[in-house]
Amino acid sequence: MSNHSIAVLVGSLRADSSNKKLARAIERLAPKDVSFQYADIGALPLYNQDDEQPLPEPVADFKALVNAAHGVLFVTPEYNRSIPGVLKNAIDWGSRPYGKSSWAGRPSAVIGTSPGATGTAMAQQHLRNILAGQGSPTLTTPEAFLQFKEDLIDDQHAFTNAGTRDFVQGWLNRYLEWVRKLSA
Template identity: 60%
Template structure:
């Protein structure tokens, strides 16, 4: 079977990001036909509509990576009860100019981890509103927001807790089916 490329968009720039660890653990649960590509966002300038007709090289690179993907996986922390600015900036760049959004029609899953008791529930709520507006094909259930705990990850970067691993495997299985169902033939 041909591989499906998944653009992984991490909402954190932190070197020891829990969300990068979660994305890597999810990748381990994916079948071999999914190929994960981590989209770089740390070099994107702040979005400015004046630049729509002549995007900076990092913006064009990001747009090309999203266009080439069969699906998108957002993995985000929660900052001040919302999504991080780096993530909103990337969404704005990818959605412009009007009518040429690279996000439209892409099947998408959302995940996140945070030390807070409610995980990333509020960040995901705000992110999901934007993703729906951008006409992405959003996997709505099951939701995946975790609270970071010391024993969550094992020594190999996988999920150490069997119950959590089972839940995440079920989520990944649904996400894979979602991508296969909605992946654009033009990707």
């Protein structure tokens, strides 16, 4: 894969977000010719169709970042058995205005972590359903549900467990193959 850009949407706004840590650890596993561009979804106003023309500047910047990317990586926590509202808001803005969706045809992948034993399984399923409705071809296998523990990722954004690192590396490799195939 040569000079490919991945837009990263982390569904948590917390400064010490475990999902932000996960995104950084995944980025560290990526080959040098793949760049990760992080979207600031917290800067987006709440979606309101009345505000589409002209697009607010943070929305225009967000859409430009996603539109320039070869793929999108969604790293989401699970809030009340679904995705966080801030992530849904970003998806809504990315789909608008009508006919100018940033998601259609853009390969995506979904991963996340939470303290619960099932990781973010429910949130990931909901997110895959939303992305299917937006026409974003989403990597379906392998799925990655990671239980977050304090020692999962160190201060240098590295996985501390070799088995977890190898699993996530395989997941990332499969996603990057998916991006290469669909963006060719």
